[in-house]
Amino acid sequence: MKSRKGTRTAAAVLAILALTATACSSKDDDDETTNPPAGASGSSGQVKTGAGVTASEIKVGELTDMSGPFAPLxxxxxxxxxxxxKQINGQGGICGRQVKLEVKDHAYDPQKARTxxxxxxxxVVGISQLIGSAIVTQLQDDIDREGILTLPQAWPSTLLGKKTIQVTATTYDVEIINGVSYxxxxxxxxxxxxxxxIYADDEFGANSFAGAKYAAQAAGxxxxxxxxKPTDSDMTAAITALKSAGVKAIIVSASPRQVGPIMATSEAAGLKVPVLAHSVGFHPQLLAIPAVAGAMEQRLLVTSPVPSINSELPTLTKLVADYTAxxxxxxxxxxxxxxxxxxAIFGEALKGACQAGDLTPAGVVAAHRKNASLDLGYGAKLDFSSPDKPPSYQTYILKVDKSKASGLATVEQAFEAPEAKTYTLPKAG
Structure with missing residues (x-):
């Protein structure tokens, strides 16, 4: 029989994480060559342009989830x-052009995303945000064929191997290997x-499971x-099975809408063991749910490619202040x-393409792949030179801290576990 408390908790999680947004799109011209105004950011004489770029504007696409399971993200x-x-445009833009974002909400629906x-x-000259491992996997051949730089908000190693698709941080499998070590x-x-x-039956969950399986074997x-399923909300059956098995810790590879019920249901079942989740599975809105908040404070650990946004680093304190304003x-x-x-990663690619005099989609991809040591002012330096490898193998460990605006504090600085060094990434491409 299903737990009424678990069902109520799942409903509360779904309600508190419900977010919506609007989207828009427009058309642009074909290849042309223009001369940007003197003094424009990164300008260097005549610049070859193509899709998404005019004499005054650079259009960048975003395919996001504003109303599905990853809406908070x-x-x-x-x-x-x-x-x-906005800040870049306020400084004169890139190559004398204003950057305009074309945002669409696919709600984590693969068919809608394809349309x-x-x-x-x-x-557009490229896509600076594409949420969802399943969505990116579906579109990756089209993206590679059409040659536009695309930065997923998804980190499975199965997306490696495409020159046009850039996984922007440590992949899920390597991240969970580091997490299991901790x-x-x-x-x-x-x-x-x-x-x-507990993992979602999709590319995200499968890639994380590959890392967890390797880490578990290495650790005995x-x-x-x-x-x-990515849409499941009642975690009673999963928690019951794990309690019966006598597990001493739980790894979770799922969305915030599922991590919340997992925490509450395990607490109610008396399975009060440590839980390790990816950063995409946590959202501070979950801390507004009493049945979830207490369990998270006591037992949840979060793997992340970057430190807590509330870390005392100048770049991050400025970002928090600017975002809040x-x-x-x-x-x-x-x-x-x-x-x-x-x-910022996409912006650096645009600046590099401008300097090279080629703001076509192919020029942006080429400029991006020349960046072998990008320092954003936090986290590890990123190496984008090889499509076959993630730009970093390092992971931070975060812990719930309600005194922080993000709900998370860094408890372990960036590290790479020995097992991550010996792990063989799934075949690229």
């Missing part, structure tokens, strides 16, 4: 990217201990898997940092 990322490019991608492709050390797990893994742990009342979460980072 989508809204924060979209806002942060808009903030970055929206068709509307955008050929009309979990084993801090939770005093011993060889033979059982660890549960027994992995007890529970596969769930631009979007008063909006949550400060890790999605803000992820979005700003991705926009």
């Amino acid at each position: 989508g809204k924060s990322v979209t806002n942060a990217e808009a903030l970055y490019f 929206q991608y068709t509307e955008l492709s050929g009309n 979990l084993k050390r801090t939770a005093n797990l011993a060889a033979g201990d059982k660890v549960g893994h 742990l027994s992995l007890v898997e529970q596969k769930i 631009e979007y008063p009342g909006q949550p400060i979460d890790q999605g803000v940092l992820s979005g700003f980072s991705t926009a």
Whole structure:
């Protein structure tokens, strides 16, 4: 019989994470060569241009989730990217042109995403945000064939191997390998201990599971898997199975709408063991739900390619201040940092293309792949020179801290576990 408390908690999670947004699109001209105004950011004489670029404007696409399971991430990322490019435009733009974002909400619906991608492709110079491992996987051949730089808000290693698609940080499998290494050390797990893994039946979950399986084998742990649908909200069956198996920790690879019920249901079931989740599975709005907040404070650990946005680093304190001023009342979460980072990566590619005199989609891809050591002022330096490798293998560990606006504090600085060094990434492409 299903737990009424678990069902109520799931409903509360769904309600509190419900977010919506509007989207727009437009058309542009074909190849041309223009001369940007003197003094424009990154300008260097005549510049070859193509899709999405005119003498005064650079159009960049975003395919996001503003109303589906990753809506909290989508809204924060979209806002942060808009903030970055607003600041760039206020400084004169790039190559004497203003950057305009064309935003579409696919609601994590692959069919809708394909239609929206068709509307955008050929009309933008690239895509600075594409949420969802399943969505990117569906579109990756089209993206590569059409040659437009695309930065997913998704980090499976199965997206490696395409020159046009840039996974922007440590991949899910490597990140969870690092996380399991930390979990084993801090939770005093011993060889033979059982660890549960609840993961979504999609590219995200599968890639994370590959890393968890490797890490468990290397550590001598027994992995007890529970596969769930990305739309599931009742976690009673999964938690019951893991409790019966006697797991001493749980790994979760799912959305915030599922991590919340997992925490509450495990607490109610008396399965009060450490839980390790990816940063895309946490949102501070979950801390407004009493049945979830207490469990998260006590037991949740979060793997992340970047530190907590509330870390005392000048770049991050400025970002928090700027974001709060631009979007008063909006949550400060890790999605803000992820979005700003991705926009900065795309912005650097545009600047490099301008310097090279080629603002065509192909020119932007080429400029991006020449960037082998990008320092954003936080986290590890990023190397984008090889499509076959993630730009970083390092992971931070965060812990719930309600005193922080993001709900997270950094408890372990960036590190790469020995197991991550010996792990073989799935075949690229």
